[in-house]
Amino acid sequence: MNEKTAPQTGYAEVNGLRMYYEIHGSGGTPLLLLHGGLFDIDQQFGALLPDLAEGRQVIAADFQGHGRTNDIDRPLGTADLASDVVGLLAHLGVEKADVFGFSVGGAVALHLAVRHPELVHKLVVSSVSFHPDGDRGDNSEAISEMTVDMIAGTPMEEQYLAKSPHPDKEHLQTLLTKLGGYDKGTGGWSDDDIRGIAAPTLITLGDCDAVKLEHAVRFLRLRGGDVDGHVDGQPASQLAVFPGTMHFFGLARTAMVLDAVTTFLDAPDPELMED
Numbered sequence: 001m002n003e004k005t006a007p008q009t010g011y012a013e014v015n016g017l018r019m020y021y022e023i024h025g026s027g028g029t030p031l032l033l034l035h036g037g038l039f040d041i042d043q044q045f046g047a048l049l050p051d052l053a054e055g056r057q058v059i060a061a062d063f064q065g066h067g068r069t070n071d072i073d074r075p076l077g078t079a080d081l082a083s084d085v086v087g088l089l090a091h092l093g094v095e096k097a098d099v100f101g102f103s104v105g106g107a108v109a110l111h112l113a114v115r116h117p118e119l120v121h122k123l124v125v126s127s128v129s130f131h132p133d134g135d136r137g138d139n140s141e142a143i144s145e146m147t148v149d150m151i152a153g154t155p156m157e158e159q160y161l162a163k164s165p166h167p168d169k170e171h172l173q174t175l176l177t178k179l180g181g182y183d184k185g186t187g188g189w190s191d192d193d194i195r196g197i198a199a200p201t202l203i204t205l206g207d208c209d210a211v212k213l214e215h216a217v218r219f220l221r222l223r224g225g226d227v228d229g230h231v232d233g234q235p236a237s238q239l240a241v242f243p244g245t246m247h248f249f250g251l252a253r254t255a256m257v258l259d260a261v262t263t264f265l266d267a268p269d270p271e272l273m274e275d
Contacts, residue, residue, distance in 0.1 A: 014087030015080070018165075020068035021061045021088060025053030029121050030097040031265065033060040034085065034105030036127070036250075037076075037179045038156045040067030040163065044102055047254045052262070059097065061088055063104070065175045070165045076178040077186070078104075082111040089119060098265055099199075100124035102251060103210075104182065113197045114189060123199040124261055127209050127250040131188030134215030144180035148173045194222040200236035202264040204257070206245025213241065236270040 007022040022041060031052060035044035041060040045052070052058050063081055065071035074080060085108060089097065098121050101109030106128030113120045129135050148169045151157045160175075161167045201223045205211050216239060220226050223237035240260040242253045251257050 012088045012091040014084050014091065016072045016074075017064055017084060018070055019061060019064075019084055019088055021059060021092070023092075024049055024058040024060070025055070026057050028056035029265075030057045030059055030094050032085070032089070032094075032097045032099045033058060034099065034101035034108050035060075035063065035066065036103030036105055037182065038066070038151075038160075038175075039102075040159060042067075043155060043159055044105075044251065048251065048258060048261075051258050056265075059088075059092065059094065061085065063108075065164075065171075065178065067159075068163050068165065071171060071175065076104075076175075076182050078107045078111050078183055081108045082115065085112065086116060086119070095119075096121050098122040098124070100126070100261060101128070102126040103128055103247070104179075107183070110189070113199050113201070114193050117198045120199045122265055123197065123201045124204065124264065125201065126204040127206065127211060127247055129188070129211045129215050130194050130219055131215075133188075134212055134218070136210050136212060146176045146180055148176065151176075191222055194219065197223065200264075200270060202238045202240065202260065204240040204242065204250070204260060206242050206247065206250050208244075208246050209250060210247040216241070238264055 007024045009022050011018040011020055033041070033045050035041060040062050045060060049058060049060070062069040064074070064076060064084065096119055099109040099112055101107070101124070103126070106125040109123060110125050110128065110130060113123045148157070157172065160172050164171065203216055203219050205216050207213065217226060220237060220239040225235040225237045225239060227235055229235070242256050245253060
């Protein structure tokens with residue numbers, strides 16, 4: 001059993017935020033964890049962190065308005081959140097990291113891989129599409145109309161009120177409203193953008209997720225996957241589908257997630273395998 005040691009914690013002053021972060025473990029290529037909307041470090045990655053930090057440094061951060069990071073007068077969108085992460089990595093002196101993001105965090109991870117390839121060594125994107133046509137349309141209206149009353153009594157409400165620098169329901173409603181308008185009007189990434197990503201990529205999702213399964217396969221193909229590995233060689237990019245898994249529980253199959261993610265991260269780089 002892994003011994004749990006207290007992480008190093010702190011705040012980075014970036015883009016008007018006091019962005020909360022934690023550093024667990026040491027060694028290897030740093031792994032950056034980016035949580036989903038309404039979650040925070042603990043809720044999203046708490047069950048995974050001890051094993052992920054075994055033999056590697058893990059950096060986890062709370063996004064704008066989430067967890068212990070304050071909100072500011074700015075909408076929530078992928079480009080701004082990615083800018084915050086770039087600032088955090090600069091603050092910590094991290095030149096390149098593996099990046100593992102879920103949902104909103106997956107969108108930010110993908111943005112970093114496309115726009116800041118020099119920062120991303122390996123990429124894990126979980127439960128997120130690269131284009132709006134990959135999303136199931138039946139949940140978008142519900143998300144845009146979320147209210148505090150709808151999440152009353154849930155761990156998300158409880159943890160927000162316990163950790164937030166402004167722990168009241170008015171600020172929580174502001175966060176829900178911002179999440180309801182997340183990236184509205186943006187067009188996603190082109191096929192060429194996805195093909196052009198330099199980082200080996202692991203795509204994960206649940207089999208009853210908010211992202212369509214056929215979109216995940218398209219994503220994989222654009223990353224060089226969906227081939228006969230015996231004939232064409234093992235692709236650098238991979239796809240994992242977790243059974244019986246909905247969006248909000250996309251990382252709940254802890255043993256499966258750890259096996260998929262750590263095996264991918266620990267594998268030799270493709271260029272090293274060819275030497």
